[in-house]
Amino acid sequence: MNLTQLFNFKFFLQNLKKSKASIIFMLLLLPAFTAISLIAYDREEAYVLDFAEASVFNIIFMYIVPIAISLTLFSFCFKKTSCDFIGSMPVSRKSLFTTNTIGGICLIVIMQLVTALLTLIYSATTTKLIIFCAMIWDMFLFFTIAYIFVFIVCNLAISISGNKFAAIATTLLILFLVPFTIACSRINNNIYNSYGYDENEYQFTYYNTYHFTAPSMLFDEQIFSGNGPVYDSISIIKMVVLSVIYFIIGIKLFNRKKYEVAGESFENEKVHLLVKMLTLSPFAAFASLVGIENMDAFFLFFIAFVMIYYYLFDMITNKKVKLKITIATFFASCFIMYAFYYIVVPRLGFIGMDQIKVAEIESLTIENVKCSYKGINTFNLTIDDKELIEKVLSFNNNDYSPFSSNFYYDSAAEGFAKTTNGRIHKINIRNLLKIDAFAQAYGDNIFSFNDDNGKVMLTGIKASKEFEKELKSSLKKDLDGITYKDYINILKSQVEDYELLLVDYKNHKIVKQEFSYENLRETRNCAIKELNKNAYKSNATYWNMSKSVDFAKYIIVNNPQITFSDDYEYEGYEKYLNEVVYERFGEEIVLATPEKVYYDDPSVDYDYNHSTEKIIYSGLRSFSLTQMKNYLKEHKDDSFDSSKPFFAIQCIGRGVEGVFYSNDLEGFYKLFAKIYNESLSNESGIKLNEI
Amino acid sequence: MIKITNLNKSFGENKVLENLNCNIKTGSIYGLIGANGAGKSTLLRIIMGIFKEDSGTIELDGKELQDKEEMMQKLVFIPDDLFFYKNYTLKDTIEFYSKIYSNFEYDRAIKFAESLKLPLDKKVNYFSKGMKRQSALICAICTNADYMFFDETFDGVDPVVRNYLKKIIAEQMEKKETTIIMTSHNLRELEDICDNVGLLYKGGILFESDIDTLKTNMFKIQISLPKEFSKEEFSNYKVLSFKKVGSVATIILEGDREKYEKELKELNPIILDFLPLTLEEIFIYQMEVLGYEFNSIV
Numbered sequence: 001m002n003l004t005q006l007f008n009f010k011f012f013l014q015n016l017k018k019s020k021a022s023i024i025f026m027l028l029l030l031p032a033f034t035a036i037s038l039i040a041y042d043r044e045e046a047y048v049l050d051f052a053e054a055s056v057f058n059i060i061f062m063y064i065v066p067i068a069i070s071l072t073l074f075s076f077c078f079k080k081t082s083c084d085f086i087g088s089m090p091v092s093r094k095s096l097f098t099t100n101t102i103g104g105i106c107l108i109v110i111m112q113l114v115t116a117l118l119t120l121i122y123s124a125t126t127t128k129l130i131i132f133c134a135m136i137w138d139m140f141l142f143f144t145i146a147y148i149f150v151f152i153v154c155n156l157a158i159s160i161s162g163n164k165f166a167a168i169a170t171t172l173l174i175l176f177l178v179p180f181t182i183a184c185s186r187i188n189n190n191i192y193n194s195y196g197y198d199e200n201e202y203q204f205t206y207y208n209t210y211h212f213t214a215p216s217m218l219f220d221e222q223i224f225s226g227n228g229p230v231y232d233s234i235s236i237i238k239m240v241v242l243s244v245i246y247f248i249i250g251i252k253l254f255n256r257k258k259y260e261v262a263g264e265s266f267e268n269e270k271v272h273l274l275v276k277m278l279t280l281s282p283f284a285a286f287a288s289l290v291g292i293e294n295m296d297a298f299f300l301f302f303i304a305f306v307m308i309y310y311y312l313f314d315m316i317t318n319k320k321v322k323l324k325i326t327i328a329t330f331f332a333s334c335f336i337m338y339a340f341y342y343i344v345v346p347r348l349g350f351i352g353m354d355q356i357k358v359a360e361i362e363s364l365t366i367e368n369v370k371c372s373y374k375g376i377n378t379f380n381l382t383i384d385d386k387e388l389i390e391k392v393l394s395f396n397n398n399d400y401s402p403f404s405s406n407f408y409y410d411s412a413a414e415g416f417a418k419t420t421n422g423r424i425h426k427i428n429i430r431n432l433l434k435i436d437a438f439a440q441a442y443g444d445n446i447f448s449f450n451d452d453n454g455k456v457m458l459t460g461i462k463a464s465k466e467f468e469k470e471l472k473s474s475l476k477k478d479l480d481g482i483t484y485k486d487y488i489n490i491l492k493s494q495v496e497d498y499e500l501l502l503v504d505y506k507n508h509k510i511v512k513q514e515f516s517y518e519n520l521r522e523t524r525n526c527a528i529k530e531l532n533k534n535a536y537k538s539n540a541t542y543w544n545m546s547k548s549v550d551f552a553k554y555i556i557v558n559n560p561q562i563t564f565s566d567d568y569e570y571e572g573y574e575k576y577l578n579e580v581v582y583e584r585f586g587e588e589i590v591l592a593t594p595e596k597v598y599y600d601d602p603s604v605d606y607d608y609n610h611s612t613e614k615i616i617y618s619g620l621r622s623f624s625l626t627q628m629k630n631y632l633k634e635h636k637d638d639s640f641d642s643s644k645p646f647f648a649i650q651c652i653g654r655g656v657e658g659v660f661y662s663n664d665l666e667g668f669y670k671l672f673a674k675i676y677n678e679s680l681s682n683e684s685g686i687k688l689n690e691i
Numbered sequence: 692m693i694k695i696t697n698l699n700k701s702f703g704e705n706k707v708l709e710n711l712n713c714n715i716k717t718g719s720i721y722g723l724i725g726a727n728g729a730g731k732s733t734l735l736r737i738i739m740g741i742f743k744e745d746s747g748t749i750e751l752d753g754k755e756l757q758d759k760e761e762m763m764q765k766l767v768f769i770p771d772d773l774f775f776y777k778n779y780t781l782k783d784t785i786e787f788y789s790k791i792y793s794n795f796e797y798d799r800a801i802k803f804a805e806s807l808k809l810p811l812d813k814k815v816n817y818f819s820k821g822m823k824r825q826s827a828l829i830c831a832i833c834t835n836a837d838y839m840f841f842d843e844t845f846d847g848v849d850p851v852v853r854n855y856l857k858k859i860i861a862e863q864m865e866k867k868e869t870t871i872i873m874t875s876h877n878l879r880e881l882e883d884i885c886d887n888v889g890l891l892y893k894g895g896i897l898f899e900s901d902i903d904t905l906k907t908n909m910f911k912i913q914i915s916l917p918k919e920f921s922k923e924e925f926s927n928y929k930v931l932s933f934k935k936v937g938s939v940a941t942i943i944l945e946g947d948r949e950k951y952e953k954e955l956k957e958l959n960p961i962i963l964d965f966l967p968l969t970l971e972e973i974f975i976y977q978m979e980v981l982g983y984e985f986n987s988i989v
Contacts, residue, residue, distance in 0.1 A: 005760060010790040017783075018776040081774035087741035088770070089791050090763035259741050260702065 005095040012103040019072050026068050027111045033057040034115050038122045041129055048130045050510045051139065051231055054119070058143045062215055066151035067171060069107060073100040074158045078167075083259035097254040101155055101247060108147045116140040132505035138231045146214030149239040150175065156246045159253035166265035166275070166317045173278050174246075179216035184285045185345045211235045213242065231508035265317040273325070276313050277333040280306060284337030285345070306334055359386070474526040635664060692717045693738065693838070693870065698747035699894075700733055707733045709894030711747070715887070718868040720860070722885035722902075724878055724974075729891045731874040732771055735840045738872075739768045751838065764793055767836040769827045771843040771874075775815040781826050782811040785833075794835040803829040803859065807852065820847035828856055832863050837870065844873045845880050857884050882970035890974065898977055905973050908945050914955065915939045915962040927954075931976040943968070943976045 016023055034057055041049055076082035086096065116136050123131035150171075157170035211234040261267040266275065287302045310330055314321040693715040700708040707730040715721045725731050736742040738749055740756050740763070748755060756762055775784055781804055789795040804811055807825050809818070815826055824847050831839055845853045861884070863869055875881050881888065882902065889899035909931070915938045916924070922933045925942060928951060932943040939962060944951055948965070955963055968976075 014787050014790055018779065079774070081770070081772045084736065084741055084768070084770040084772070085774040087736075088739045088766070088768035090760050090766070090793075091791065092760050092763065095760065256743070258743065259736075 005092060006098050007102045008091055008095050008099045011089070011091050011096075012099050015073060015100065015103070019075065022072055023069070023107065026065050026072075027107060027114075029065060030057060030061050030111055031115045031118050033061070035118055035122070038119065038126075038129065038131075042122075042126050043129075048132075048510060049135075051135055051508070054131065054135065054139060055143070058115075058139065062143065062146055062150060065111070066104075066108060066147045067154045067168065069104050070100075070151050070154035070158065071164055071167065073104055074155065077158055077257070077259075078163050078262055080259070080262045083262045087259050093255045093257070094251055097155070097159070097251050101152065101250070104151050104155070105148050108151060109144055112140050112144040112147065132510075134505045135508075135510075138508050142214065142231055142236060145236050145239050145243075149213060149243045150215055152243045152246045152250065156250040156253065159250050159257055160271065161266055162261040162264040163317060166272075169275055169279055169313075169317065173275065175213070175215045177278060177281060179212050180281065180285070181341075181345055184288075184341055211238055213239050233508075269325070272318065273329050276310065276317075277329070277337065279313065280309070280333055280337050281341070283309065284334075285341040287338055288342035288345075303334060306330065470526055474522040477522040631667070635667065638664060692750075692752060693872075694748075694750040694753075695734075695738075696748045696750075698734070698737065698749065699745045700730070700737060700742065701745055706894055708737070708744075711891075711895050713889060713896050713899070715870060715872065717752075717870050718864070719886040720864070720871045720873060720884055722878075722881035722888040723872055723874040723891055724876060724881065724888060725874075725891035726876060730894055731876075731891055732842050734891070735768060735842055735872065735874065736770075738838075738840060739766060741768075765837040766840070767792070767831045767834045767838070768840045769824075769831050769842060769844075771846065773823050773827050775823065775826075777814075777816055779815055780812050781809055781815050781818075784815055784826065785811075785830060788830045788834060792834040792836070796833045796835065800829055800833040803833070807855065821849060821852065824848050825852060825856065829859070832859055835863075835867060837868075839869060839871045841871065841873045843875060845875070853880075860884065878971040878974060879969070888970065888974075890978075898974075900977075902970065905970070905977075906968065907948070909968055909973050909976070910944055910948055910951075911966040911968050911972070912942050912944060912951075912955070913939055913962060913964040913966065914942065914960050916958055916960055924958075931980055943972075 037054075037057055038049075041047060041053065076086040091099070116139065119131055119136050119139075120133065123129060123133075123136070153174045154167065154171045157167045157174060161167040161170050211232055213235055217235075258267045266272045283302070283306060287299075307330065310326050310333075311321055314326060693713070695711055695713040695715075698708050698711040699706070711730075711734065723731050723734070733742060737744050738756075751762065751765070754762065756766075776787070779787065782801075785797060785800045785804070788800070789797045801811065804826070807829070809822055809826055809829075815823060818826065824845070828841070828844075831841070845856065848856065860871065864871070873881055873885065878888075885902055887899060887901050888905075890897045920940070921935075922930065925933070925944075929945040930942055931945055932941075934941045952963075952965065
């Protein structure tokens with residue numbers, strides 16, 4: 001077979017031309033929806049897009065686009081007249097199959113390339129959305145191969161089927177039957193799942209790892225648990241190998257394909273019956289699970305359902321129902337499939353029991369811990385303290401725990417790895433942990449990270465190369481000796497937060513590392529310098545000084561907050577408010593003179609429908625705005641040392657946000673007093689004491 | 692030359708072709724006739740490689756087809772049920788053929804289309820049945836293929852255009868040595884263009900012959916003798932059919948016409964007319980000799 005026969009470009013071009021509208025539509029679907037999703041993710045705050053989030057439409061269209069392309073390119077196979085037309089052309093069957101396959105692969109590659117470039121360009125041009133180039137490449141590779149795999153599977157299905165419905169049914173069977181059966185074996189086994197701690201050994205149920213192909217990841221626990229798909233190199237190799245095998249089988253079968261069955265389901269009634277029976281598998285699997293407890297009632301329903309399903313399957317794929325054959329095969333199919341999923345599948349050996357000595361466990365990971373100890377967070381918790389590992393494992397199963405999470409341990413001990421052949425041991429343990437005991441031991445260290453606030457530093461990095469360089473240099477000074485070296489991407493770094501979160505894409509995963517500001521003095525100072533510049537530039541119309549309370553160690557002004565807004569219809573309430581606020585929050589307002597400041601807190605439930613954000617009138621606002629602007633302008637280049645007492649002002653304007661930090665406490669209080677003394681005295685007679 | 696040997700094809704339980712043997716000479720037009728469902732289209736599809744034979748061989752110039760594109764370039768097939776791409780105009784269709792067939796004559800096809808007043812820029816699917824047939828035929832002829840297979844060749848084509856198409860086919864035969872198989876269930880459509888005719892019946896070629904030979908060797912006479920006469924008077928001749936109404940007999944004879952004419956004149960006939968036989972009549976009488984009733988076969 002020469003190159004022209006392998007890919008007959010002229011024929012492929014004509015094949016494309018005849019259905020150019022639908023091909024173009026299909027090719028545009030993914031890039032268009034990807035663009036929409038990128039815009040949707042592009043929020044005000046910086047955001048790191050992970051593999052699962054970025055893959056949503058790639059996954060959805062994986063089940064549609066390759067199949068649609070395949071059905072379109074091979075559309076001539078489904079009608080007798082078009083079979084005559086194409087079959088009589090001087091293009092050999094091998095050439096027809098290889099041309100359409102190679103051409104379809106090219107279309108998929110182009111589509112994925114466009115999508116990847118679009119993502120890359122969007123990532124490069126937006127300041128807020130972070131999409132790692134390595135991840136874009138991974139997605140391109142993973143989904144291109146996945147789409148090609150689905151496409152080739154559909155081509156193979158077309159080689160043995162005579163109409164679209166039969167081809168789709170066959171495609172789904174080839175794609176899903178085996179992984180579905182494996183997934184069922186796991187679900188079934190949960191019934192017998194057992195685990196337990198006995199003296200120094202821990203019994204557990206293990207699962208053999210199974211690398212699902214991308215379309216079959218539907219049955220993967222990752223998807224079930226809401227974690228989304230993950231890049232899987234073994235899955236890629238599997239898809240490539242299977243694609244090659246299916247392609248070769250496809251050529252052979254297409255060469256022997258009987259065009260005379262065009263329009264019918266399959267050339268052979270037995271194949272039709274087999275496919276029909278196999279498509280019963282999801283229902284049979286469901287029946288084997290549900291039917292155990294409700295045998296009689298459920299089986300009546302199941303049988304009725306299968307009857308209808310068989311009728312519909314025959315009508316859709318073959319446009320005719322052979323009643324005798326349908327009835328004859330119906331009961332046999334029900335029995336065989338049910339028995340298979342109820343008896344055979346649980347014993348397929350994808351699951352087993354094993355035990356491990358507790359002393360050999362080096363680390364224990366609790367997946368998706370949900371905790372409200374300090375803030376609400378979900379995270380994986382790894383424990384490497386031997387004593388605690390034993391304590392956790394020995395908890396009584398009936399103990400109450402808010403951790404309704406998966407929990408697995410991973411042992412680096414060689415003995416353990418050998419005895420279990422390196423399998424990943426995953427245990428589904430519920431109600432194992434007592435939150436109190438756990439929190440007492442590890443609470444502060446574990447639950448201290450803060451997960452909110454802005455990404456000012458990141459915005460700064462994106463906006464200024466100079467700052468990026470300076471920041472990296474600061475980070476190097478701060479992080480010297482810390483093993484995490486690629487701290488290029490900084491997600492969460494607004495200086496009033498407790499931590500710096502470094503994000504990177506390594507080994508096909510988003511990795512995050514958090515650092516306390518205690519260790520990041522240089523970085524913090526560098527960031528504050530930039531922030532001060534931005535605060536001045538932001539042309540803010542709103543300042544919130546309450547942010548300064550976050551730095552517990554260096555609190556200067558506990559809660560004096562001055563708020564300026566456009567709304568001034570509540571004139572005259574300020575005095576009353578001050579009194580109310582003081583009564584409620586007096587203890588918190590320490591240094592500032594309580595009766596002469598406004599306290600703003602959205603959680604305060606005032607007796608009337610407004611917040612203090614709305615009570616400042618125009619004169620005060622205008623005056624204070626000018627004062628603040630002048631102050632920021634004058635002090636924007638001041639040096640800053642976070643080890644010394646300082647204050648922070650959050651500056652909020654329309655579409656802008658910034659924080660200004662300064663050690664100029666004296667200047668700040670003068671400004672503060674000036675604003676209050678000179679403006680409030682005119683309106684309410686209140687005077688702020690001199691400090 | 693097309694040589695078909697022991698060809699068998701079944702669709703499920705239904706045997707369509709059974710031990711079919713046939714030789715078609717290069718450079719001839721072979722008319723294949725048979726009733727609906729006789730297997731004419733199936734035979735053509737098998738020759739083209741669209742259907743796979745169950746057993747038997749088909750050789751073109753001594754070589755089996757075997758899905759080879761070089762050989763497939765030499766073949767073109769116009770099926771009975773025509774197919775055109777949904778959005779293609781006639782111009783697109785001609786262009787399609789020109790891309791796929793290496794020897795396709797694009798300008799000639801356009802010229803034919805214009806002669807037949809076929810709108811080039813109109814979608815072929817909107818054409819009438821006859822116009823579609825004309826479009827398919829001109830595309831096929833312009834491929835310059837060595838072997839052309841036309842199923843129900845002139846189905847839906849009016850007599851004027853039919854003659855024009857026959858003329859085009861004849862021109863093509865003159866231009867290049869081409870072997871054509873045409874099928875029809877109507878003998879009249881084929882008699883003035885085919886060199887050979889085969890009758891397909893019950894999966895095999897029941898009868899085949901050269902048309903010229905058939906027409907030369909078979910003739911019809913109307914004769915009336917001065918005396919009373921019966922079939923026995925003609926026992927020296929090969930009589931295929933004898934019908935006598937009153938004193939006039941209509942006889943179909945097979946043999947040397949000149950010799951027969953000379954001998955019959957010696958009987959001093961009152962009436963002796965030699966009448967031409969249509970192909971259909973020839974077939975009817977041949978079938979009767981073989982013991983079949985022609986109308987039940989075709």
